[in-house]
Amino acid sequence: MTSTLMDLSSNTFDGEYREPIAPARLARIPKAYTTRFVAKSIEQDASGYHLVSGPQIKPQAGDVVVARVLEIGKHTRLESPVSRRQLLFPGQEIMVAYGNRYAPDQFLAFVPESLEPCHLIAAGGIAGEVKEMHASIDAATSIEPIGLLEDEHGIVNLSRFAPLSVDAPSVAAANAVGSARPRVIAVLGTSMNSGKSTTLGCLVNGLTNAGLNVAAGKSTGTGAGNDPNLFHDAGATRVVDFTDFGYPTTFLLDYETVRGLLSSMIQELSAAVDGTPPDVVVIEIADGVYQGETSRLLADPVYASLVDTTLFSAADALGAVAGLDVLQRSNVNVAAVSGLVTASPLASAEAQGVLPVPLVGTYDLCDADVAMGILDSLAERS
Numbered sequence: 001m002t003s004t005l006m007d008l009s010s011n012t013f014d015g016e017y018r019e020p021i022a023p024a025r026l027a028r029i030p031k032a033y034t035t036r037f038v039a040k041s042i043e044q045d046a047s048g049y050h051l052v053s054g055p056q057i058k059p060q061a062g063d064v065v066v067a068r069v070l071e072i073g074k075h076t077r078l079e080s081p082v083s084r085r086q087l088l089f090p091g092q093e094i095m096v097a098y099g100n101r102y103a104p105d106q107f108l109a110f111v112p113e114s115l116e117p118c119h120l121i122a123a124g125g126i127a128g129e130v131k132e133m134h135a136s137i138d139a140a141t142s143i144e145p146i147g148l149l150e151d152e153h154g155i156v157n158l159s160r161f162a163p164l165s166v167d168a169p170s171v172a173a174a175n176a177v178g179s180a181r182p183r184v185i186a187v188l189g190t191s192m193n194s195g196k197s198t199t200l201g202c203l204v205n206g207l208t209n210a211g212l213n214v215a216a217g218k219s220t221g222t223g224a225g226n227d228p229n230l231f232h233d234a235g236a237t238r239v240v241d242f243t244d245f246g247y248p249t250t251f252l253l254d255y256e257t258v259r260g261l262l263s264s265m266i267q268e269l270s271a272a273v274d275g276t277p278p279d280v281v282v283i284e285i286a287d288g289v290y291q292g293e294t295s296r297l298l299a300d301p302v303y304a305s306l307v308d309t310t311l312f313s314a315a316d317a318l319g320a321v322a323g324l325d326v327l328q329r330s331n332v333n334v335a336a337v338s339g340l341v342t343a344s345p346l347a348s349a350e351a352q353g354v355l356p357v358p359l360v361g362t363y364d365l366c367d368a369d370v371a372m373g374i375l376d377s378l379a380e381r382s
Contacts, residue, residue: 015056032125036081051147083225099248124224162246195339206371208235221286313339317350
């Protein structure tokens with residue numbers, strides 16, 4: 001076989017150092033949820049991998065890195081490929097992916113310019129350099145990158161192992177082109193932790209209780225298994241999120257990719273599973289309506305062309321009114337407001353007194369009749 005960098009036990013070229021990683025070592029390293037498709041490949045065959053390091057290495061979002069835990073901070077556990085919370089220990093090696101993060105309740109963080117010590121910025125397994133953080137939380141867990149993972153094809157990036165692609169639909173999605181599209185409901189919110197995922201899960205559960213086949217997804221955010229698992233538990237027959245397309249997070253993706261993710265995800269979720277297409281597709285769009293990528297999506301005609309109606313999740317009465325105003329000025333059809341605001345009878349009364357659309361209790365959406373009322377609002381408009 002012709003000698004290549006991958007055939008060499010260890011070499012330094014142009015400031016890049018390549019060291020083979022023993023299969024037994026690679027196999028026992030705790031792996032993150034974001035790297036689950038890479039982890040599956042390693043489980044099948046852990047041979048032939050290297051760690052690439054050196055001052056010339058500039059990681060990119062989605063690159064997989066083996067790092068050493070330096071000091072435990074905010075995140076004390078790492079979510080595994082099957083969403084088990086693995087306890088972290090100082091000195092332990094872990095496998096995570098680089099990514100950018102926008103989380104007003106936690107961190108603003110970016111992919112660093114080199115393999116310098118950085119941070120675990122999300123429990124789902126994201127490595128980044130924290131620039132700003134919420135005053136009420138602990139400092140981020142610090143990690144020291146050992147090297148980027150490399151196989152015979154080059155640096156391992158999540159996009160290469162992902163089952164779905166924005167650029168090429170799956171066979172099922174391609175076969176569904178030209179078929180009638182199911183109704184699509186989007187769930188947005190005022191901010192992080194406004195109750196979006198719970199709202200979506202309850203809506204899925206209610207529609208499922210009504211006898212409908214429901215598919216669910218999350219098109220933007222930070223990679224983690226909590227929300228997809230919630231959607232599965234609620235009764236969704238198929239669940240897809242942006243990590244299935246190879247993105248650890250969507251923050252700072254170019255807008256065309258964010259736009260393509262929404263379109264591709266709806267296309268994938270609209271495809272038949274075991275010969276049965278869904279009746280409804282429900283999509284969560286993360287963070288608040290003022291967040292950059294969300295704001296651009298709402299103003300884009302593609303949103304109106306893909307989404308039939310929107311369920312808005314708010315944390316309080318003022319946020320409900322202000323957020324609804326933002327959506328209506330973007331000509332977004334809003335069926336109802338729900339979310340954390342409905343946990344408070346007083347806040348609910350304040351909101352309902354001024355909202356021009358119904359206020360629906362989050363867990364009331366689990367009721368089949370209430371959930372079907374969201375679809376009925378579509379029929380009334382059409």
